[in-house]
Structure formats: structure tokens, C-alpha cells
Amino acid sequence: MNIKNFDLNLLRVFVVVYRLRSVSRAASTIGLTQPAMSNALRRLREQCNDPLFTRSGRTMEPTALANSLFVPLESALANIETCFTQVGDFRPESSHRTFRLLLSDVGEMIVLPRLMLALSSAAPGVSIEASRLPHADYAPALRSGQADLAIGNIGFLHTGFYQQHLFDDRYLCIARKDHPQLKGKLTLARYLSLRHVVSTAGSTDTLVDEALSSSKQRRNIKLTVTHYHRCAAMVMQSDLIATVPGNTVAGMPGLETYTLPFKMPHARVRQFWHRRAHTDAAHIWLRQLIAELILD
Known part of the structure; x- marks a missing residue:
């Protein structure tokens, strides 16, 4: 050669x-x-x-x-x-850069509305592409530049990645209003007896299964969907119940929320980025903007 x-x-x-x-x-x-x-x-x-x-x-x-x-x-x-x-120099007010974000349902609900409002005045030419990938593809996407940031309750990005804590979210049980079998406090026996819809979008249901396994209990799962929003939609139209991060259903009409009758850790929502982007001026600006919008 x-x-x-x-x-x-x-x-x-x-x-x-x-x-x-x-x-x-x-x-x-x-x-x-x-x-x-x-x-x-x-x-x-x-x-x-x-x-x-x-x-x-x-x-x-x-x-x-x-x-x-x-x-x-x-x-x-x-x-x-x-x-x-x-x-390098980054001028947000004149930039036409597109940032690609990997977002969970919680990230979409909390981060995107505030971010887009801020961009409309601070960086009107900047665009956002929000997408979902299988968890196994997060690391390659961030390493290669296919994605700029990942935001969610993510516990599998370690070596070569930086992270910043944004907020905590607690898990709740949701049911439609006037559910015939839910009156008053939700007990563990009632929670286990009802039919559940679960989502493949995040780690919620894995955590629920782990929490229940200590007492050798299992839910009666009747339906599996792709996202928490679909869980909420199915719950509002049936007698199914679901366990979701609270922020994914905040403000949704037609739902009642219940404290879970067992202990669950809070969801720690963070933003993650690869070391290749750590010193990039545009990345630094975006990360700081998101942190300011969420943490203030």
C-alpha cells in the first residue's frame, strides 16, 4: 500500500x-x-x-x-x-444544523415541547429529528454520529459515554375513570387480579417484574403494545390497567392514577452523549440548553 x-x-x-x-x-x-x-x-x-x-x-x-x-x-x-x-465556533442564531435525538416517551413528553419553544427564538434555523431505536443500537448510533443525544431512563451506556441527570419520574398505575373494580386505595391483591397492558418501549415492565418476583407474584398480562401512549389509549377504552412513568400520562383526560402497592425505584431520566461529541461546540450548546430548560 x-x-x-x-x-x-x-x-x-x-x-x-x-x-x-x-x-x-x-x-x-x-x-x-x-x-x-x-x-x-x-x-x-x-x-x-x-x-x-x-x-x-x-x-x-x-x-x-x-x-x-x-x-x-x-x-x-x-x-x-x-x-x-x-x-470550532457555533452560532445558534444563524445555524441550520439538524440534531438527532433518541428519546423515550418521557423524553418526548417533557423535553421536546420545551426545547422546540426555546429553539423558535434562540435558534430558529435549527431542526430536531426525534427517533426510536432498539436499545442495542443506541451505542453504535451515538458512536457513529447517527444520533447526537439519547434521553431517557437508560442504564446500559457506560464506557465511552458521558451523562447528565435531568429529572426523576415515579411509576404509577393507570386505569380509566370509573373503573368498576377500582374504588379507593389500590391494593396488591387488586393490582394482581386485574388484566394488564404493557409496553415494550422502556424498562418499566422489567422493573415491575423484578419488584414482584421477590414475593413470587406475577401480573395477568393480556396485551403488549409498543409505547406508553398506546397503553394509556387502551386503558381509557377498556378495563385494562397499566404501569407507566407518571410524566408520560400527565394531563391526559379520562385517566385515574394510583400509587403502586409495592416499592419501585424512581426512573432517573438523563441525557447521554458519546465522547466523540464531548468537545463539539454545537453539542455543548444543545446539552446546556436542554439542562437549563429542565433543571431550572
Whole structure:
């Protein structure tokens, strides 16, 4: 390999494909078309005289050479990026940047309304893309730049990530008003006897199961939906009940809330970001704005 003739732009292609194990997802992250990404990967393979990645089902698996190259190349690119972000300037009032946020239901309910109101005056050209990903994709998305921040009750982002506590939320049981079997205080026996709807969106139901397992109790789960809002919608139209973070249903008409008849930890809602973005002026501004809006 002749480094004098090597296209250094291909190094970012290599690092992003390695992280995501997908050519199509890497193309989307970098902003290339699928044909352009495939061509870049072909040139990279020719320059390295190695396939670098081989397809296994839907996944691109790295070769031995790719594994040996990844750590030093990722470090080199991070150092280069840090050099530029440290001297960079961000002017929110004239910026047209788009920030990509991974938000839980609670994050959407509490953070988004305040953030969009603040942006309308402080940074009218700035846009927000809020999305959901499977938890397994959070770390790769933040590392690669596919996402800028993750906000929620997240307990699985550790090495290489920073975090800031924003607020706590307590879990509540919800039922429709005038539920025929709920009069007065909610007891554990009544909670267990009723039919439940649960959500796959967050960690609430895992925590509930853990809390009940100590007394070898289980809920009567009849329906599973994707988000807490869908839980609330189903509860309002049936005799089902649900356990949700309180802020996800705050102000919703047609619901009654009940204190849970067992102990549950509070949800600690934090914002997380990868170290690659820690010194970026735009990221710093956004993180500080969110913290000011929530913590004040």
C-alpha cells in the first residue's frame, strides 16, 4: 500500500462500516448513496488488498486485517475531529444544523415541547429529528454520529459515554375513570387480579417484574403494545390497567392514577452523549440548553 496515493476519505467509510456492520446503514450515516458507498468500499478493498468485510446474512463481518486496523484508525479519526471541534465556533442564531435525538416517551413528553419553544427564538434555523431505536443500537448510533443525544431512563451506556441527570419520574398505575373494580386505595391483591397492558418501549415492565418476583407474584398480562401512549389509549377504552412513568400520562383526560402497592425505584431520566461529541461546540450548546430548560 502506498500511503501517498491513499484516499484518506476512505478511512471514515471503513470505520463507520466496521461500527455498524452494514453498508446501507453506513451510507445513510455518512450521507452517501448506496452505489457511492459500495464504490468507496470497493476502492478501500483494492487499496488494502483485502476484502475487509464479508457478508454473513445481513451483517458485514470484519476480516482479521479489519479487526487489527479498526482501533488505531478510529483513534486517529477521533483525534482529528477533536482538533477541529475544539477550535470550532457555533452560532445558534444563524445555524441550520439538524440534531438527532433518541428519546423515550418521557423524553418526548417533557423535553421536546420545551426545547422546540426555546429553539423558535434562540435558534430558529435549527431542526430536531426525534427517533426510536432498539436499545442495542443506541451505542453504535451515538458512536457513529447517527444520533447526537439519547434521553431517557437508560442504564446500559457506560464506557465511552458521558451523562447528565435531568429529572426523576415515579411509576404509577393507570386505569380509566370509573373503573368498576377500582374504588379507593389500590391494593396488591387488586393490582394482581386485574388484566394488564404493557409496553415494550422502556424498562418499566422489567422493573415491575423484578419488584414482584421477590414475593413470587406475577401480573395477568393480556396485551403488549409498543409505547406508553398506546397503553394509556387502551386503558381509557377498556378495563385494562397499566404501569407507566407518571410524566408520560400527565394531563391526559379520562385517566385515574394510583400509587403502586409495592416499592419501585424512581426512573432517573438523563441525557447521554458519546465522547466523540464531548468537545463539539454545537453539542455543548444543545446539552446546556436542554439542562437549563429542565433543571431550572
